Amino acid sequence: MALSTSSVITLHINGEKHTLPVDHRTTLLDALRERLDLTGTKKGCDQGQCGACTVLVDGRRKVACLQLAVAAEGREITTIEGVADGDHLHPVQQAFLELDGYQCGYCTPGQICSAIGMLAEHAAGWPSAASDDVRPAAGPPPLTPDEIRERMSGNLCRCSAYTSIVEAVARAADADAASASDGPAQSREAAA
Ligand code: FES
Numbered sequence: 220m221a222l223s224t225s226s227v228i229t230l231h232i233n234g235e236k237h238t239l240p241v242d243h244r245t246t247l248l249d250a251l252r253e254r255l256d257l258t259g260t261k262k263g264c265d266q267g268q269c270g271a272c273t274v275l276v277d278g279r280r281k282v283a284c285l286q287l288a289v290a291a292e293g294r295e296i297t298t299i300e301g302v303a304d305g306d307h308l309h310p311v312q313q314a315f316l317e318l319d320g321y322q323c324g325y326c327t328p329g330q331i332c333s334a335i336g337m338l339a340e341h342a343a344g345w346p347s348a349a350s351d352d353v354r355p356a357a358g359p360p361p362l363t364p365d366e367i368r369e370r371m372s373g374n375l376c377r378c379s380a381y382t383s384i385v386e387a388v389a390r391a392a393d394a395d396a397a398s399a400s401d402g403p404a405q406s407r408e409a410a411a
């Protein structure tokens with residue numbers, strides 16, 4: 220008996236369910252762009268090297284070109300189309316806008332999704348290769364420009380808008396910290 224090469228799957232994307240038949244080899248990126256018309260997620264290298272296709276899967280950063288659509292079934296997927304709250308931009312989007320964290324904008328959806336995931340990783344206390352103190356008890360390291368560069372290093376920008384991207388991520392982190400507490404945000408001084 221021949222094995223089936225396709226399945227009908229249901230993807231949960233930006234709070235909506237999408238049921239569609241897919242070839243088992245279809246990547247999440249192609250399902251988003253070619254099948255569901257969610258073209259905000261960009262295809263750059265299509266081999267996991269540029270970060271242009273970054274989306275959030277269960278809140279974690281994923282390069283959608285290396286994720287099979289069938290493997291994403293049942294997970295909560297957030298694309299750039301789903302990060303704003305209605306007419307209110309996500310703080311990371313707002314910071315990119317205010318600080319010109321883009322030029323052509325091609326890498327921007329991936330940069331923004333990656334920054335949202337990265338800030339959550341940092342808030343959870345995850346160290347990076349740039350962290351001076353990686354002991355769990357040390358808590359989240361100061362979100363210095365070096366920390367931001369290291370944590371965002373999977374996202375390339377052909378226009379080299381990196382300086383503004385780092386500033387935008389730092390500003391969004393400040394906004395997060397300010398909304399979480401009335402105390403001073405640790406990244407404000409570090410990014411200055
Ligand atoms: S398109 Fe997926 S990492 Fe480049």
Ligand code: FES
Nearest residue numbers: 322324376377378
């Ligand atoms: S703004 Fe053009 S690739 Fe990043």
